[in-house]
Amino acid sequence: MALIVQKYGGTSVGTVEKIENVADKVIASRQAGHDVVVVVSAMSGETNRLIELASQVSDQPDPREYDVLVSTGEQVTIALLSMALNARGYPARSYTGSQVHILTDSAHTKARILDIDESRMRTDLDQGRVVVVAGFQGRDEENNITTLGRGGSDTTAVALAAALKADECQIYTDVDGVYTTDPRVVADARRLQRITFEEMLEMASLGSKVLQIRAVEFAGKYNVNLRVLSSFEEGPGTLITYEEQADMEQPVISGIAFNRDEAKLTILGVPDQPGMAFSILGPIGDANIEVDMIIQNVGADGTTDFTFTVHRNDYDKTLKLLQDVAGKLGAREVAGDKSIVKISLVGVGMRSHAGVASQMFETLAREGINIMMISTSEIKISVVIEEKYLELGVRALHSAFQLEQEMTL
Template sequence: MLVVQKFGGTSVGDLDRIDNVANIVKSYKERGDDVVVVVSAMAGETNKLLDYANHFSKTPPQREVDLLVSSGERVTSALLSIALQSKGIPAIALTGRQAGIKTTSDHTKARIMDIDPEKMQKHLKEGKVVIVAGFQGINENGDVTTLGRGGSDLTAVAIAGALKADKCEIYTDVDGIYTTDPRIEPKAKKIDVISYDEMLELASLGAKVMQSRSVELAKKLNVDIEVKSSFKPEIKGTLITKESKDMEKVLVSGIALDKNQARVSIFGVDDRPGISAEIFEKLANKNINVDMIVQNVGKDGKANLTFTVPQTEVELTKEVLKEYENNTENIEYDTDIAKVSVVGVGMKSHSGVAAKAFKTLANENINILMISTSEIKISMVIDEKYGELAVRALHKAYELDK
C-alpha cells in the first residue's frame, strides 16, 4: 500500500516529537507500505520568522517572505530524514522544488498547478521513505512560493493524487472529526466516516481541523483522507471519502457553531430586478465573503435584504453600503449572532430533518433570525448567547451522543 502521511506543526514540535513521527513512519514501512511523508515547520517556527520579517516592515515583500518561511519545513524534512536513517530506515528529504511541485506565482498564497512525481517515484522504487517539505513549491521563475494557511495539508493531498496513493493520512493533535465541538458538548462522538461534502460544510462552518481547500482538492482528486492523532497513532481516526449509499443511513453527521459572523439587514430596497445583484457584486469586488442570504418582499414594492458576512469584514461592508443609505429605509448591522448548522447527507433521503431542528430550538425558546438550507445542511442564525445551548439541544435531538 502507498500511504501519504502529513504531520503538522505540533506533531513535529520538538526533537522528541520528530522522533515519535519517525517511529510511526517506521511502523508503516516495516509492515511493507511505501510511505511519502509531508511535514510542516516545527510549531512556532513560521510565526517566529514572520515576526522577524515584520520587525523590518509591516508589509514585507512577499517573494522574500516565502524564501524566509519556507526554510521551516526544509529543516523539519531534513531532521525527519536523519531520524529515520538513524533507525535504519532508508529515507530522503526533498524540497518542494525537488518533489516537483509547481505553483502559480502568487507569493504567500500560491496554488499548486502541477506535480511531477518522477523523482518521488524513483526514490520510492529504491525503497526509501520520501519526505517532502510541505507548504511550498516553485513558480515559473524558479522562486520559492508558499501555499498559505493549511498549505501542508494541500501538499499532502496533491501528492497523494499525483502518486495515486491508496490513502492520505493527516496527523494532527486531535484524533478525528467530532459530531460537534467537544468543548461545547462533552458527549460529542468521533465520526468514523464522513463524505467530502459534509466535511466541507463542517469545515467552512467552524470545524478547524481541515481547511476547505484541502478537502475540495481531495474530492476533486478522489483522495481518501484519514484525520488521525500523532499522539495516539494506534487509534483509528476519521475517514473523509466520497459519498456512498451507506452514509445516508446516518441522518445527521454533525452540528457546527460559528460565532464569527455578522448579520446585515437592508430594509426598504427597491424591489426591481438587478438591485440585489448590484449590491452583491460590489461586495464581491471588495472580497467580502457573503454567506447566508435571505430576501423577502415587504410592503409598497419594497424588499428587505438580509445576509451574513464575517465580523472582520463589517467595517468594509459599511463602506460599500454607504451609497445605499439614502435610497433605502434603514441598514442594520448585528454582530451578536451565532450560526448553528446541522449537516448530513442523510437529509437527502429523509424528510423532517429541518422540521426537527426548528422544533428543537423552539422547545428551548430560541428565536430563529434567519434560515438557509442546502441539500445536506440546515443553517440557522440565532442570538449569539444561545449558541452553545442550541448546539447541545440539536446534538441530543439527532441522537449524536448515542
C-alpha cells in the same frame, strides 16, 4: 505493498521529542510493509515567528520575498525528521517543494498547485527510502518559491497522494478524528468512523477546523481516501471517502458545525425594483468580501429589507460600504449585528429523510432560541442565532438527533 502519504502538522512536530515520535510512527508503517511519503509542516509557532520578523522589516513585505522567508520553517522540519529516521536505520531523504517539482501558479502567499513530477519520489521509494517533503510550498514556472496559504500542508499531502496514486493519505493532527461536533462544546460528541467528501466539505466550510477545505476539495476531485488520525494516541481515526457504508444505513445527520466568526448587516427601506440586489452586493464583491447567507423581504410600501452575513473581520469595512450604498439608493437605514453565530446540520442522509428542518426548528424553539436566518442545501441546514445561545443550541440539537449513538441496523 501499500503506498501511504502521511502528513504531520506543526503541533505534531513542535519539538525534537515530537519529531522523534513522528519517526517512530513512520517506522511502524514501514514495518507493516508500507511505502511511506511524509509531508510535514513547520514546527508549531515557527511560521508565526517568521511572519513577525517580516512585519518588523516592512508593513507590506514584497510577496515573493515573503514566500522565500516563510517557506524556510518546513525546511528545518524535513531535515530533522530525515536525520531521526536515518539514525534509526531507516534511510530517508528530504525535499523542499521545489526539489520535488510541485509546480504552482504565481499567486504568492496563496498559490494553487498545477502539476507534480513524482519521478524523483518514485526512484527513492523503489530504493527503499522514506521520502520526506516540505508542505505548504512549491515553485512557479519562473522558479520562484511559492506558498499555498496557511494550512497548505494538508493540500500538499493530498496532491502528492493523488500524483503517486497512493492507497491512502493520512492526516495526523492533535485530534483523533472527525467528531459529530466540537467535543469542547458537547462532552458526548462521537468520533465518526467515516464521512463522505460532500459532508466533510460542508463541515470544513461551515467552521470545522479539522481539515483545510482546499485539501478536501482536492481529495474529492482525485478520489484520494483521506484518514484523520491523532499524532499522540493510537486509533483508527476517521476515513473520508466516496464509498458508501455497505453494511450500515446512512445516518440522517452526520454532524453539527458552527461558526462564531459571523456578522449580519441589513439595509432597510430599499426601493423594490430590478437590479437592487446587484447594486447592494456589487460593491461588496468588488471589495473582495465574501457574502454567506442572504435574505430579502418585500415590504407593503414598495420597499424591501435586504439582509446578509459576512465574516466578522469584514464587518466594519462592509458596514461603511453599505452606508455609502444606502445613501445612493435612498435607503432608510443600515443596521448591523456582530453578536450572531451560525449552526449547521450536515448529512447526506437528508436527501432521503423529510422532517429534518422541522425537527431542528422545534428543538431550538423549545429552548427559547430565536432563528434570524435560514439557509438550506441538499445535505445541510444552517440557521443564524444569537451568539449567547450557541452552546445551548448545539447541545440541544446533538441530543435531539441522537448523534451520541452509533448507527445500528
